[in-house]
Amino acid sequence: MSQDFLPLNGTDYVELYVGNAKQSALYYQYAFGYELIAYAGPETGIKDRASYVLKQDKIRLVLTSPLHPEGPIADHIRKHGDGVKVLALWVDDAAQSWKETTSRGAESASEPKTISDEYGQVVVASIKTYGETIHTFVERKEYKGIFLPGYQPKSSTYAAQPIGLKYIDHCVGNVELGEMNRWVEFYENVMGFKLLITFDDEDISTEYSALMSKVVSNGNGYVKFPINEPAAGKKKSQIEEYLDFYRGPGVQHMAIATDDIIETVTELRKRGVEFLVVPSSYYDDLLDRVGEIDEDLEPLKELNILVDRDDEGYLLQIFTKPVQDRPTLFFEIIQRKGAKSFGKGNFKALFEAIEREQGLRGNL
């Protein structure tokens, strides 16, 4: 077997460009239970932006707003609204990662550079992926600071109340019709990922929301990127709605793992997070479809948590509504009990729920 030319230790952080990072930071702290750990901005010597770093277990989110109307961050927000800019990958050698990928055809977003402060040094380098999204390779083995050089520790007087979010299970990209295979090949050829699963039209078409999806994974399986493209349906696909409002390809959802989905979703609902609703009939024959599960059916039904089974076990999952006013980025909460798949058995119920929301927005 050939050597993995792009060994990844996992996701390092996800950075969102948002209209008002100060307020978004409080939303993610309050509603999702993240803890504010670091900040960069004018007070720390960064003149053009403010960035808040939030953490829960292994997940780090960075929320960034520009301080002026000029420049790439403001341009990004005007075009896309709030959304994911950086899917950062934790590596042992950022310069080598950049070299291996750019030599295989990746477009560079920024060349390897070493940044340092009193806590040591970090090497970062970035390549472009779909839309205006980038991957930043982060090499931090010589660094002992809170996040990255330029950031200072910052805490909130609001004490974080974590809800059991543990790590990023997968991050999904939406691309234009006919572009899915190009991006799957990008991950295969340029980043050494392997194709894990294909979902075609037949698997997941409802009356309207047909889409196609392929899942790629890196060598150790720590990083999984499903890629969606719209497929022809009777009316507008949910992927097209995303592309229309995001004005191009981008991250559709991040799935976050928990060990206790009932507890996690109970807390999220209590704190005002909105979820897609499937009809209660979904639960009538659920156990016939998925077999025996450890959980009681009643709380799952009450919280609208979905269940699916594959050859290796089962999974529980639920999807939030978009977390900004444009129908773009949303989150999935997932608890895996052996299953390594993505909930194919729920696609139909789920997509019908999405279409009801699309209909309410007048976008079907």
Ligand code: FE2
């Ligand atoms: Fe997902």
